[in-house]
Amino acid sequence: MTYEMVIGLETHVELSTKTKIFCGCTTQFGGAPNTHCCPVCTGQPGSLPVLNKSVIEYAATAGLALNCGINTQSVMARKHYVYPDLPKAYQISQYEQPLCEGGWVELSGGRRINLTRIHIEEDAGKLVHQGGAVFIDYNRGGVPLIEIVSEPDFRSAEECTEYLEKLQTILRAVGVSDCRMQEGSMRCDVNISLRPKGETKFGVRAEIKNLNSFTSVAAAIAHEFDRQEELLSAGGAVEQETRHFDADTGETSSLRGKENADDYRYFPEPDIVPVIIPEDVLQRLRDGLPELPDAKRERYISALGVPEADARLLTKYRKVSEYFEAASEGCESPKTAATFMVTQMFSLIPTEAERENWSPAVSAAQLNELVKLLEGGKLSRNIAKRVFSQMLETGKPATDFISEEDMAGFDAGALNELCLRAVAENSKSVDDYRTGKEKAIKALVGAVMRESRGRANAIEAEELLKKIIAG
Amino acid sequence: MNTIKNVRHLLKCKEITCRELTVRFLKAAEELNPELTAYITLTREAALKTADDVDKKIQKGEELQPLEGIPFCLKDNISTKGLRTTCASRMLEDYTPIYDAAVWESLKGQNAVIIGKGNMDEFAMGSTCENSYFGGAKNPRNLGHVAGGSSGGVAAAVAGNLAVYGIGSDTGGSIRMPASFCGLVGLKPTYGAVSRRGLIAYGSSLDQIGPIAACTEDAAAVFDEICAKDPLDMTSEGSEPVSDKLTGSVRGLRIGLAKEFFDGLPESVRRPLDEAVDLYRKLGAELVELEFPLLKYVLPTYYIIACAEASSNLGRYDGLRYGHRASAFDDLNDFICRTRSEGFGQEVRRRILLGAYVLSAGYYDAYYNKAQLLRKSIKNEFSKMFSRCDVLLTPTVPVTALKSGAGMTPVQMYQTDICTCSVNIAGLPAVSLPCGHDGKGLPVGMQLIGDKFSEDVVLNASLAFERETEGSHLKTADMGVLL
Numbered sequence: 001m002t003y004e005m006v007i008g009l010e011t012h013v014e015l016s017t018k019t020k021i022f023c024g025c026t027t028q029f030g031g032a033p034n035t036h037c038c039p040v041c042t043g044q045p046g047s048l049p050v051l052n053k054s055v056i057e058y059a060a061t062a063g064l065a066l067n068c069g070i071n072t073q074s075v076m077a078r079k080h081y082v083y084p085d086l087p088k089a090y091q092i093s094q095y096e097q098p099l100c101e102g103g104w105v106e107l108s109g110g111r112r113i114n115l116t117r118i119h120i121e122e123d124a125g126k127l128v129h130q131g132g133a134v135f136i137d138y139n140r141g142g143v144p145l146i147e148i149v150s151e152p153d154f155r156s157a158e159e160c161t162e163y164l165e166k167l168q169t170i171l172r173a174v175g176v177s178d179c180r181m182q183e184g185s186m187r188c189d190v191n192i193s194l195r196p197k198g199e200t201k202f203g204v205r206a207e208i209k210n211l212n213s214f215t216s217v218a219a220a221i222a223h224e225f226d227r228q229e230e231l232l233s234a235g236g237a238v239e240q241e242t243r244h245f246d247a248d249t250g251e252t253s254s255l256r257g258k259e260n261a262d263d264y265r266y267f268p269e270p271d272i273v274p275v276i277i278p279e280d281v282l283q284r285l286r287d288g289l290p291e292l293p294d295a296k297r298e299r300y301i302s303a304l305g306v307p308e309a310d311a312r313l314l315t316k317y318r319k320v321s322e323y324f325e326a327a328s329e330g331c332e333s334p335k336t337a338a339t340f341m342v343t344q345m346f347s348l349i350p351t352e353a354e355r356e357n358w359s360p361a362v363s364a365a366q367l368n369e370l371v372k373l374l375e376g377g378k379l380s381r382n383i384a385k386r387v388f389s390q391m392l393e394t395g396k397p398a399t400d401f402i403s404e405e406d407m408a409g410f411d412a413g414a415l416n417e418l419c420l421r422a423v424a425e426n427s428k429s430v431d432d433y434r435t436g437k438e439k440a441i442k443a444l445v446g447a448v449m450r451e452s453r454g455r456a457n458a459i460e461a462e463e464l465l466k467k468i469i470a471g
Numbered sequence: 472m473n474t475i476k477n478v479r480h481l482l483k484c485k486e487i488t489c490r491e492l493t494v495r496f497l498k499a500a501e502e503l504n505p506e507l508t509a510y511i512t513l514t515r516e517a518a519l520k521t522a523d524d525v526d527k528k529i530q531k532g533e534e535l536q537p538l539e540g541i542p543f544c545l546k547d548n549i550s551t552k553g554l555r556t557t558c559a560s561r562m563l564e565d566y567t568p569i570y571d572a573a574v575w576e577s578l579k580g581q582n583a584v585i586i587g588k589g590n591m592d593e594f595a596m597g598s599t600c601e602n603s604y605f606g607g608a609k610n611p612r613n614l615g616h617v618a619g620g621s622s623g624g625v626a627a628a629v630a631g632n633l634a635v636y637g638i639g640s641d642t643g644g645s646i647r648m649p650a651s652f653c654g655l656v657g658l659k660p661t662y663g664a665v666s667r668r669g670l671i672a673y674g675s676s677l678d679q680i681g682p683i684a685a686c687t688e689d690a691a692a693v694f695d696e697i698c699a700k701d702p703l704d705m706t707s708e709g710s711e712p713v714s715d716k717l718t719g720s721v722r723g724l725r726i727g728l729a730k731e732f733f734d735g736l737p738e739s740v741r742r743p744l745d746e747a748v749d750l751y752r753k754l755g756a757e758l759v760e761l762e763f764p765l766l767k768y769v770l771p772t773y774y775i776i777a778c779a780e781a782s783s784n785l786g787r788y789d790g791l792r793y794g795h796r797a798s799a800f801d802d803l804n805d806f807i808c809r810t811r812s813e814g815f816g817q818e819v820r821r822r823i824l825l826g827a828y829v830l831s832a833g834y835y836d837a838y839y840n841k842a843q844l845l846r847k848s849i850k851n852e853f854s855k856m857f858s859r860c861d862v863l864l865t866p867t868v869p870v871t872a873l874k875s876g877a878g879m880t881p882v883q884m885y886q887t888d889i890c891t892c893s894v895n896i897a898g899l900p901a902v903s904l905p906c907g908h909d910g911k912g913l914p915v916g917m918q919l920i921g922d923k924f925s926e927d928v929v930l931n932a933s934l935a936f937e938r939e940t941e942g943s944h945l946k947t948a949d950m951g952v953l954l
Binding site: 039042043044046047048049080082084087088089136263265266272273 | 780
């Protein structure tokens, strides 16, 4: 029997507000342990939470960007569980009336992953294991989170990682989170069950908690699929349980079964009045939404003539698309700046984090200048390419690397002369070409390019060479 | 009897320095506390420091703020930075807060002289003050009887002349009941009138801080100083000061009497209340007969909501950051279990268990949800009554001060809250004032309940009664500091 996997994701994303959700402490990552906290976020007796308004606005913005309905009134609730990193023994979250409901994320194949809800809540502190002892650091306690709950719409690990990347791109584009999985500002729980292909009912699911990288998500799903498949194929049953994924072994193991499942004893938080978003605030947030990555990509392709693959790359990171738009400003063909970036810059900036931060040696204005020189016919494509790599190496402007000769231009007469010379001086290649070795023409083009010090247009040169040889 | 007005006058006329005054209160408290257990902690240093500051101001001829230099007692569930705050619990026996409650901030800001932290039922759970880890406060009017709960120590301090006034908290009657038992005026303000920031939570949607004082004007004066809106308490709304609005006239005031409050009342409590009603009639008030059929659901509603919230609020006491710590344990889970079992007294443990039960999966709808629905209905019923009257007159407690160690069952104990806790359920203001005695010399309290933010109306009715009876029911015990 072949099985299909059914997956739903719960994704926790830290919001990048300056201060915590219920007090004025900073949300800055790092900091000496227990220096970013106060009576409220350490749950001192008698302390009271005050809901940070910008958390509501950030979360509603996320909801709008993900096509959710925003509830103008929502309710905070207490979720109870006992763990040392949770100083009040309850997490202030939302339960029955979340801030956002519905919504979807569209995958590249056009398939929509539906969202159930998005709610706001506080993060917990962190346990630090050191020299056999356990310490608690409450700096992260009270950092605002949104939990994005999807419907069980995924059918493969690839869909899950694409969805997560998509979330990352969108939430970064609207500026509500930096979504850094390695810093824990984006984390994911996977709910996965199997069912025979063609079956419409859901199987029993396992929940894998706290995955903190795309590779872990994919690996955990792969392992869990194998485990459940083996169980079911042998006539066994999957138990509803919570499982832990060990990134070192690539395996999942049981944390607790259904009978030990937490009873969170949710009830409305009496210390916080209902969360109201007035319609005018909602309208302001709607109006303030930037162009979203999908729309931007479509525009790059259809209006700017950028190839799809390039458009995908350029719209993945907010700062990259901002850079591209500045670099191509006022150019005849915005595609030119895109080509420079994709072919020459990305290889120098290989990591996700660097791309996200996008601070290349060459400013957008400098690239813009170069593109305009190229478009003005002052430079050939080849010279521009060489100049750009020199710019990237040094951070200096284009004019530093362009000689008078480079700027001299290269007219048809000069090209004709060089081609004639190349044919005369490379008789072997000419013969090869004549006897059907098509590739031999490349050697002749190479000679012309060398002689012209890159100023010649290779395509024009090739055409002219063929004409000359053909007589 | 010491009143704020009298003491202020003595200070202003330099008949006594604030330091002398403070020393007298501290000395009396030290002498009497072993018997009364009104205070859990005496805050000598803080009191004397403040007193000296006040004396400097007086010497310079500066104007005194309304509560400046007046010795008072602060209930021990109100957070005081640097001053031990125990909630009368072994759990917090050695806990010293790192921040000030909003109420203490404003009182400290005007040099109110804190004599000490008032005894109470552990975490404010109780009706006798006998659930205190430090032993219950005695009733200064009769030492064989309890001071009432939960703010019993605060009432005992005021009634025993160990403080001029006190600040308590009231979740289901914890200000009004001890005020009633000790013959004092206790005001439970409208929910939201006074900031709860720094009040160690019992039932967050019910808790409210308020004054326990020797007379109505004092209660009003203290309320005026603590009723500010606090941006750091989202449930706080603040309130207008009331003292200037008090006329002492009840002419035309509609006083409601809902018969359910008087059902089964012992004659000894009923008689003074009937006399009070007659007196109001004589003063020109209009009496309105009302019904409150939901009264029979008030206790279960209250105890479900209060315990649910308590079970949540008290989860934080795990010994990891502050408070009692178990010394012998196997692992983290065992540590937390032992810490909590050792740190909490029986009544607190009972309410935590009850609360966790009514919130747990499968029982939530049957208990907590139903209680919330009833809460709405009770509020509506009050609204209806307040469309027909301005003030509801009820007994504060169906009995007078209980004998110490009477050994009631928890349910009998809970029943003493029958007249007071509906007020918290509906978030209303209410005052308890003495209106007579039960024939054995123990005070009988009368409760006046008003609509939201009508503290001025209930206090005005209280003042009218006080003036007409020439304060004859206002009496503190013959002990402590008699100025």
